[in-house]
Amino acid sequence: MPGYLFKRLVLVLPMLWLIASLFFLLSRLLPQGLGAGNILKGDEQYSKGSKESRERSYRQYLHKTQQDLPLFYFSIHARAEPDTLYRVYPESERLHLRRLAWKYGNWPLVSAYYSGVKQAHTLAAQQDQLQPHFEALHTSTVAPAILAAASSIAEADQENAFQTAILLRNAKRMVEHRQDYLGLLPTLSWNGSKNQYHNWLTEVLQGNFGTSYRDHRAVPAILAEAIGNTFWLLILSMAISVVLAFELSILMVRQKGRKWRRLFLPVLFLTDSIPTFVLALLLLVLLASPAFLQLFPVYGMGYYSPAGLPWHESLARQVQFMALPVLCLTLANLPYLTNQVYRSLATTGNEDYTRTARAKGLSETRIIRKHMLRNAWLPIITLLSDFLPALVAGALIIETIFAIPGVGRLLLTAVQARDYPVMMGIVVIVALFKMLSHLVADALYSLADPRIRYTSS
Structure with a gap:
């Protein structure tokens, strides 16, 4: 009887490791946390800061919580998206880029198109009549809607004609040179030991169970x-x-x-x-x-x-x-x-x-x-x-x-x-x-x- 109970007690340790590991990996796949959302939206103490300061605080928050690292030692993703997509924040932009990559397949063109959208949007930030078109570009993945919004911006924004022309050209290239099936093909990327799970497991084995994100206590x-x-x-x-x-x-x-x-x-x-x-x-x-x-x-x-x-x-x-x-x-x-x-x-x-x-x-x-x-x-x-x-x-x-x-x-x-x-x-x-x-x-x-x-x- 004592030997049996000791064996059962020893088996508790790997079971706890398995349960904790599964929960860790699944929990990190949840959408962004409440604190991250408050920083980006400018809620509470972040309400008086500029957009740039909020984004800087948000990236500091991600670095402090190690969410700017890959999740595990390896990752499986579609061949159409890069293995560094996890570095794109906020999460809404990352999800939109992932949908664009899956739909059009050609990541260099998708990346060039989205960079053009952000640059043109920054230059035209004070032009309220263009904001609905930029909203469509930030949310839509349908080719006719993207081309229509890019064309409307290029025609209406004559002050930044050069940048809007680049935006329209990149949108057309992304649509015309799409590779439909790359979004369906999986690929494996090795991330090494610099990942969230490795850091968490190392700290736990050292007796450090972390600090609360909410009140910064052990x-x-x-x-x-x-x-x-x-x-x-x-x-x-x-x-x-x-x-x-x-x-x-x-x-x-x-x-x-x-x-x-x-x-x-x-x-x-x-x-x-x-x-x-x-x-x-x-x-x-x-x-x-x-x-x-x-x-x-x-x-x-x-x-x-x-x-x-x-x-x-x-x-x-x-x-x-x-x-x-x-x-x-x-x-x-x-x-x-x-x-x-x-x-x-x-x-x-x-x-x-x-x-x-x-x-x-x-x-x-x-x-x-x-x-x-x-x-x-x-x-x-x-x-x-x-x-x-x-x-x-x-x-x-x-x-x-x-x-x-x-x-x-x-x-x-x-x-x-x-x-x-x-x-x-x-x-x-x-x-x-x-x-x-x-x-x-x-x-x-x-x-x-x-x-x-x-x-x-």
């Missing part, structure tokens, strides 16, 4: 603050749910439990049919609103707990904020858990050893708790090993509604801001948590049934 410090709240929320709700599920199931499986089954099963079915977010809102309205019973605070956990308080006062403050979220998670998961435990106990009630125990004259309580419950543990352990990781998904909704500064709420804000290092840390923690839960389940199988033996081979 990822472990951010996760440490959030994990504590989520840990207690999950542990308390799971403990209460498991205890209630077992007691209700034992009560309903008794020979005189028919009246309890008629009472509990419909109530549990009704509770299970209520979505988690609706249940959370109902609890807020009924137990945290002045219109009904304002017994608990609506939100504020982590914000109204002054530092330096004795541990018992700090705990008392935390309990009042934790009560409704724990109650909500418990009610959301209790019906399914109770149903599974009850069915497992009811199945063991028809086994031969149960009838033998009744024939010996043992009390019903002893039969249920010592014989039926022990033999029903195997499916229950399987259920609990998946139940605890499933609570993490419910915690995302609960922490958002009740404004709990936990892992779920942190994940939501990190996804909205495209904060890749924080997202990566949360994914690794959740994956590790799930793997360890299955490892604990294997150990509990052996304790619940001594006939189960694991080998390390």
Whole structure:
């Protein structure tokens, strides 16, 4: 058994590496982040800067986050596009250039055409009547629309006749010398070790999990603050749910439990049919609103707990904020858990050893708790090993509604801001948590049934 558990524990490391690597690569394929979008649009603190200063800040942001490097050691792309297209920013321009390359195939002509568009647009920036035509050139890939817009600009902009003539000539050359099938042929480019994945993996192996793009703090410090709240929320709700599920199931499986089954099963079915977010809102309205019973605070956990308080006062403050979220998670998961435990106990009630125990004259309580419950543990352990990781998904909704500064709420804000290092840390923690839960389940199988033996081979 110890050798088997050690082998399983060793296998966790490559699995974590695989999950983290896949998430890293997939996350970097997402569109540009919230911070990058704000810089380019001139939102918030960038609103007073010029276009050139915003673009400079944007490129500094990309360099700082290493997004100006290729993603992996190699890249597969269409033969019509160059292997340095990732250097083109902003992303809207890169996507437009990629569509032009796929459609017309001849990259040198596509590049010359787009350079002409940008130069002509810069010279005619003050001429408002030409902006719709330039907008068409920046978005369209259809040949008639491109030629029509380029011709209109060449006819209307006499001040920059030389540059607009070059633009029109490049547009015609790109359309006339198109190579239709190069966009369908793949090619492989080697990027070397100067790529985002190599730098990220090197830093992780050195113990550096990165800093947040949003507040520039170390990822472990951010996760440490959030994990504590989520840990207690999950542990308390799971403990209460498991205890209630077992007691209700034992009560309903008794020979005189028919009246309890008629009472509990419909109530549990009704509770299970209520979505988690609706249940959370109902609890807020009924137990945290002045219109009904304002017994608990609506939100504020982590914000109204002054530092330096004795541990018992700090705990008392935390309990009042934790009560409704724990109650909500418990009610959301209790019906399914109770149903599974009850069915497992009811199945063991028809086994031969149960009838033998009744024939010996043992009390019903002893039969249920010592014989039926022990033999029903195997499916229950399987259920609990998946139940605890499933609570993490419910915690995302609960922490958002009740404004709990936990892992779920942190994940939501990190996804909205495209904060890749924080997202990566949360994914690794959740994956590790799930793997360890299955490892604990294997150990509990052996304790619940001594006939189960694991080998390390």
